[in-house]
Structures are given as structure tokens and as C-alpha cells.
Amino acid sequence: MKRFLKRNFLYLLSLFFLLVGLTLKTCSNQESNNDNSVIKPNAKGIPCAVTKVVDGDTFHCILASGEEITVRLIGIDTPESKPNRKAIRDVEKTGIPMDEMIRMGKEAAEFTKSLIPPITTVELETDVQLIDKYGRVLAYVWLPDGRMLNEVLVREGYARVYTVPPNVKYQELFLKAQREAREKGKGFWKEFPEW
Numbered sequence: 001m002k003r004f005l006k007r008n009f010l011y012l013l014s015l016f017f018l019l020v021g022l023t024l025k026t027c028s029n030q031e032s033n034n035d036n037s038v039i040k041p042n043a044k045g046i047p048c049a050v051t052k053v054v055d056g057d058t059f060h061c062i063l064a065s066g067e068e069i070t071v072r073l074i075g076i077d078t079p080e081s082k083p084n085r086k087a088i089r090d091v092e093k094t095g096i097p098m099d100e101m102i103r104m105g106k107e108a109a110e111f112t113k114s115l116i117p118p119i120t121t122v123e124l125e126t127d128v129q130l131i132d133k134y135g136r137v138l139a140y141v142w143l144p145d146g147r148m149l150n151e152v153l154v155r156e157g158y159a160r161v162y163t164v165p166p167n168v169k170y171q172e173l174f175l176k177a178q179r180e181a182r183e184k185g186k187g188f189w190k191e192f193p194e195w
Contacts, residue, residue, distance in 0.1 A: 039063075039130060039137060046124040046139075050116045055081045056108030056158060058136065059116060072136040073150045074127055075174050077162035078112075079188070081105030094194055104188050104195075108158040115149060116141075122149070127167035138167060154178050157187020160195070 039046060048061035051068060056078025062068050079101050080087035087105070091098050116122060124139040132138055141149040150170070153159035155177040163171045182189045189195065 041128055044125045047121050048124050050120045053113045056112050070136045071139050074138045074140055074167045075163055076150050076154055076159040078108035078159045079105035081109050096192055111158045127169050129167050151177050157181040157189045
């Protein structure tokens with residue numbers, strides 16, 4: 001029961017902060033006719049209040065409409081935090097032992113949680129394809145401080161570039177960030193240059 005109450009409290013609190021943020025944004029953009037509350041191709045500035053980080057590149061958030069969605073970061077990939085088929089493929093491809101791969105996945109998830117804890121309102125930017133085969137909204141995610149979460153994860157060495165056309169808007173930015181992270185031995189590149 002406590003868990004149920006805590007989760008609902010976080011949803012309500014997230015929704016409250018999201019609505020306050022939307023009200024302030026609407027007031028400051030009175031003359032704008034952009035409806036950013038609807039997810040559509042190539043949309044920018046869609047506010048969403050984070051409720052839970054699933055792993056390094058996936059999280060849940062609540063839109064202004066009150067709808068909770070699952071967001072998958074475009075253009076990047078973090079290690080899995082649980083053994084599954086993708087983790088097995090990653091182990092086979094890199095030669096990194098499964099226990100290390102899972103540890104890396106948990107570390108990437110913790111890093112993401114540190115950047116977008118619950119009730120953080122982020123802004124989503126979509127590309128051409130909106131939804132993946134798992135029903136997750138595909139987005140570039142802008143942090144309250146103006147940085148892009150996708151790029152930060154790559155730049156700090158917690159994610160690799162993973163481009164799936166047609167969503168390629170920031171591919172060059174991500175590739176540059178990955179080269180720099182690898183050269184500087186940041187994050188996972190320090191321990192596993194083959195990652």
C-alpha cells in the first residue's frame with residue numbers, strides 16, 4: 001500500500017510541476033501557435049515530467065495531457081542492466097563478460113537517473129519515426145540546463161552511437177562526441193576500448 005501511495009504521489013507531483021511549467025511556458029509564448037503538447041514528427045519542446053528511469057536509454061514520463069509514455073533515446077545505446085537477448089548479442093559482439101556488461105548497464109542507468117530524477121521536466125524532440133517496435137516514443141531529450149541527454153550519455157562514455165534511419169538528425173554530433181569520449185578514455189571506454 002505504501003508503494004502504491006508513493007508512486008501515485010510521485011505521479012501527481014510530477015503532473016503538478018509539469019502543469020506549472022506548461023503554464024509558465026504558455027504565458028511566455030503567448031504569440032506562438034505551436035502546439036508542442038502533441039507528439040508528431042519533427043516536433044520540438046514537448047514537456048514531459050519524468051516518473052521513472054528504466055535503464056540508461058529508456059524512461060517513463062507524463063505529458064501535459066496526463067498520458068504516461070515510455071521514451072527511448074534516439075541515436076544511442078547503453079548496455080543492458082539485466083541478462084536478455086540483447087545483452088547476449090552485445091557480449092558476443094564485444095567479448096565483454098556478461099557480469100561486466102550487466103554492471104555497465106546498471107552504471108549507465110544510475111548515471112541517467114542522476115540527470116533526470118523523478119519530477120524533472122524534460123523537453124522531447126522527435127525525428128521522422130515516432131514510435132519503435134516496442135511502442136516507445138523515440139526522442140532526443142533536452143535537460144532543464146539546455147544540454148541534450150542523448151549527447152551527454154555518449155560524451156561521458158555511458159552510451160555508444162546507435163543510429164537507426166530515418167532518425168539521423170544528430171548522428172554527426174553523436175559520432176563526434178563518441179570519438180572524443182573514446183580518445184579521452186571516458187566512462188566505459190576506459191575499461192573496455194573494444195566496447
